[in-house]
Amino acid sequence: MTPWFRFVGLMLLIGMVACRPSSEPSAGPPPLKVAFLYAGAGVDPAREVVAGELGARLQMHVEEQLGDEVAMEEALRSLVKEEHRLIFSMVSHAGAMVAMHHVAADAPSVHFEQLGGIKTMTNMRAFEARTYEGAYLAGLVAGSLSQSHVLGVRVQMVTPSLEAVRIVNAFALGAQAVEPKSVTRVAGFDQGEASLGLGVDMVLHSTESGRISLQRVGASGGEPLVVFAVDWAPYYRQTIQAALAEKWGAEPAWWGMHEETVVLASLSAAVPAPLRQRVEQARDALRQGQAGIWRGPLFGQDGKPVLRQGELASDKFLYGMNFYVKGVEGQPQGL
Template structure:
């Protein structure tokens, strides 16, 4: 929790104690005091909708959390004095998350955004106790009467980046620095490779897992390992620009993810798959203010303006840029889906038949690598 939030908590606690003492004293005096005209009712302290955000990494990560923070600022600007927003950053996916969620509710927040997959069970537990608070959980799959889930189709951004990678790799070997082995991340890895193979079917891919969302030293070490293994274009599913910075130092190319990371590595940067949470956040807050908030699962992508590949490098050939634009247009109008068969895994097993389009159940349960990716997903045998 930042210093300002700590100070605010202390101040609030102190004022509450003073107010309680004053009320107790007044109660005793009123028993003996003669009747007096009723004083005007005190105005409520605030009629604003209080909204809190819980972040898994620092707001300065340049990626995932930074984009959520931009979304928070956007709704504060859009709704002005109708809302009051706050955040707590770098909250581990552990019992600390439950403590922070309960503290947010105790501070009067009635709408809480929990922005990482690992918060799921803590959100469910707290929401069951606090029925008057509405919770929004990013990337999760469990809903309740007062819990909605939401996500961005980051795999669409990964696919667009893959097209560029397929056109730029000279070694025909691309790589991914991956965070945590959950379907969301595996889906992004595969989508990136499918995009690259749409340009060159011979493309191979390597993956190194760091098992954390935000750990710049480990991310840099993983990137170095990929480069040493012959990778010359890298994607990432981690929260810092360490992969890009390593690519810059080693003279290879890479992509930013979630935020625009071009400034961190101007020579290595091939593009950034940027998430814009503000359209979704604006809708949710608007619905809450209007008394129309609803639970459910919400998944926005290129079509809704929630994800796009931005800042494509100037040296990317025009025909590759045209392929990106064609895929982007298809995602926008619904004429193209990334996960359309035939798709085989790296053991040769058919996962989607020719012409078959993956449904939500398939997409949210991917636990295999597509053909061309080395190894197996951690915790599986590839089956």
């Protein structure tokens, strides 16, 4: 064979090898490193749901028992050093927010998510649930079933918050929508039902997790009449997908029934069918953004109007709600 034919044959062989499809799959982008931080145990079904859905696209890490600002900041700086790119803090005390704000300022390429915070920056977002929506619907039940029309709220939150005030007010307004003469009394974190006084026959329990439950007085071991819970899976899902697509934004988020974050977890068979229907209809209106919990006229405890007839409260108004409405006894504590 002449050198010329040897050269042509070699070129053909090289071309065939170069064009042969590779048996090795092309490497995709590395998984997104996501961290979740908790004040106590990291039991979070919503996180598990999203982890199951997104699978290999994520690398999840959980930090637990972060009870103070120092522990929070140490954990955050360690996570940044380990190249986590999205960090959710489910720790709602003020120290957690301060710690995250400090660390976020030093890590501009990391996305930070703070539950219930008020501090934000270009890489740090505050998110919160409209738990007051569940309280309003629970108020409809309480106002309908109460015999004394004297109701109670136990705000079981260690850290005072404006959301606690909104929960109390929404519950009172729900009850007043059924029975205008309803009175609502408030007990703090370290107070029992007895502190609410005589005559109270329905008590709303509100916890740090966002769980809202209504029970008859003296039935603490029995089934609640209605329970609302917070499901963060929709929020986690959308936020993580935005980070994966490099479309994450720092606009504060306030999600409720419309986003399927505040959900009706249970409605007791002890609730009569017509009332069940009313609660479900009101829930559906909230889902569709059509309910007007905060529509005027609305009055403060002193009887002075805070919203005019037909006026609908803005989110700015609700964020600044540091007062109780007419029909609520007591004063907000620690604000």
